[in-house]
């Protein structure tokens with residue numbers, strides 16, 4: 421279980437800015453697939469970095485545990501698939517796989533190879549890849565670690581529409597049901613039937629935290645949930661661009 425207790429976080433002195441995360445608490449049981457949503461700049465990536473144990477606190481306090489143990493002590497059990505990448509090297513994909521296999525005891529080379537083939541990744545250095553290709557390599561490496569916890573921040577960025585759909589199918593097919601997956605994305609429609617639970621961050625707090633089955637039973641969906649909770653109004657600012665008569 422991922423458990424956050426009373427997490428408070430700001431990047432600058434708390435007197436000078438509103439907290440990015442304002443005393444949030446949550447529990448994510450094993451095996452759950454959670455979508456973490458919210459408008460730009462609401463702290464989703466910040467929370468993901470806290471869950472990954474890679475954000476040190478200038479101000480604020482955190483109590484983030486994995487099965488009751490501080491996350492910093494269990495980093496090897498967390499696969500982080502983040503937009504900025506986690507490459508320690510500029511090794512081409514297959515060499516990178518060998519490198520990871522030495523570090524991660526469960527690294528699944530056969531699965532990694534399949535993903536490289538699916539993503540049609542050539543054996544060249546990441547610095548010579550396009551952004552989308554680098555993101556695919558990051559996903560292949562992250563999933564092949566076969567860790568209990570998987571954190572994905574914007575995994576669909578830079579991938580074309582057909583790859584997004586196929587990637588989601590592969591992801592669904594590759595999960596054993598044991599993994600706990602937290603995914604940050606603005607792709608609400610893709611997530612509609614994939615996640616078990618939706619959590620929406622707004623102004624430093626969780627504005628909604630619902631199980632998808634309950635949401636659907638009420639005849640709602642992620643888009644309507646977002647509109648209800650963060651108050652987004654369609655076309656609200658369009659008048660700014662109206663041509664002057």
Ligand SMILES: Nc1ncnc2c1ncn2[C@@H]1O[C@H](COP(=O)(O)OP(=O)(O)OP(=O)(O)O)[C@@H](O)[C@H]1O
Pocket residue numbers: 431432440458459460461462463464465466467
């Ligand atoms: N390294 C940093 N230093 C200072 N402020 C930061 C830093 N990273 C993020 N912030 C600020 O913290 C707030 C939350 O940012 P964060 O990246 O967590 O949001 P997000 O919800 O992931 O946004 P998006 O959907 O745009 O990716 C924003 O106001 C952002 O400007």
